[in-house]
Amino acid sequence: MNRFPYPTLMVQGTTSDAGKSTLVAALCRLLVRRGVRVAPFKPQNMALNSAVTSDGGEIGRAQALQAVAAGLEPHTDMNPVLLKPSSDTGAQVVIHGRVRAEMNARDYHQYKTVAMQAVLESHARLRAQYDAVIVEGAGSPAEINLRDRDIANMGFAEAVDCPVILVADIDRGGVFAHIVGTLACLSDSERARIKGFVINRFRGDIRLLEPGLDWLEEQTGKPVLAVLPYLHGLYLDAEDAVQAVTPGTGAFRVVVPSYPRMSNHTDFDALRVHPDVDLRFVREGEPVPDADLIILPGSKNTRGDLAWLHAQGWPERIRRHLRYGGKVIGICGGFQMLGSCVDDPHGVEGAAGHSRGLGLLGLGTTLTRQKRLAQVTGRCVFAPDALEAAVTGYEIHMGVSTGDALARPAFEIDGRPEGACSDDGQVLGTYLHGLFDHADACTALLRWAGLHSAHVVDTAALREASLDRIADAAAPLLDRLLALA
Known part of the structure; x- marks a missing residue:
């Protein structure tokens, strides 16, 4: 397969840390394996973990990891808007890899119309170079207070007219409420964009989950595209939050x-x-x-x-x-x-x-x-x-x-x-x-x-092995997406 039926496909989450970054990386690795030229993309990222790109700018660390998954050098077009919080109300605004200004939340909200142009320009350049662009949303599309001038979730999806996968984390509990509640907060056109759901970080007997999956599909009229397992011991760059560190046994x-x-x-x-x-x-x-x-x-x-x-x-x-x-x-x-x-x-x-x-x-x-x-x-x-x-x-x-x-x-x-x-x-x-x-x-x-x-730690080898593991786990999702196309 060297053609993917979704030129732009977006992954949104019911919450922060639902698994959007990991799922985008997994899809990028899977598509590369099948001969598809694919690039990751995140319109707007808010993170204090950043990476330096091949064109001399900076982007969110998660997009750099996704670039590795796609076999690419990180580029500023993969994350055209990066917000780096410097206080509870202010952030450094980075556009196309370069610092544009320090803004408070209210000023940045007004600035979003300018930021959206940067987002659309970067997306257009990636679309011209690659067979597919896999897009990561930010936080949740159900944030009603942020709907006006949204450039990170459904605002972007509507602007470029792309389908959406909604991912939810079952490990934190309330997964069905997260999905149904998110849909209730969306407009009719936004709900229509969602092709289906991915339930992430499941552990246990899948047979005990199946009645809930049936109920979810009946309530929403949309399919559960995949249930992904909880994978332990992954070595993947965190987007922002400090990963929990289990007290080590080392002396x-x-x-x-x-x-x-x-x-x-x-x-x-x-x-x-x-x-x-x-x-x-x-x-x-x-x-x-x-x-x-x-x-x-x-x-x-x-x-x-x-x-x-x-x-x-x-x-x-x-x-x-x-x-x-x-x-x-x-x-x-x-x-x-x-x-x-x-x-x-x-x-x-x-x-x-x-x-x-x-x-x-x-x-x-x-x-x-x-x-x-x-x-x-x-x-x-x-x-x-x-x-x-x-x-x-x-x-x-x-x-x-x-x-x-x-x-x-x-x-x-x-x-x-x-x-x-x-x-x-x-x-x-x-x-x-x-x-x-x-x-x-x-x-x-x-x-x-x-x-x-x-002992010698080979971080590159650990990262590659982890990317392969998440790709293997997500393979049924890609097959289902191709079947629905």
């Missing part, structure tokens, strides 16, 4: 503060699956456990999250950790926090102002309006026994750091020094996201922090 303890605007926590996925590592995210109000390594993650609001660290007592906890010989790594915003100060004279991430840093590295940072976006490769230079270790990653930050600490870099990227190390060798800071994804760098960093392990 090496890594602790990460889960501050309110933490970004790109996918940096820690390789550690999450490392058999010798016990990774813990510490949320507000929780005690900080003893650790071998503390990692300060990226942030979309560095000064705000730095204030959160001070309020939660982290500075004293980190100093105690260092006194007992522990190691600390700061990534991107976390790197900026390690210095003496963070200045935001233009109000790039909120109110303009100055914040006192943790004072663990001799540098200061000034936030700038220009964002650096780059995919990078290089080598580790933070320790004598790490000099031959390769590192790959991506930079995605607003801000320039200066100071004496930069004279002792952590990495060498494209022939230039990057990051910083403290004189005593206990603190390391870097702007590189994804630094644990390369097995050599991961091994070298963990060795520097005190873990000498023979």
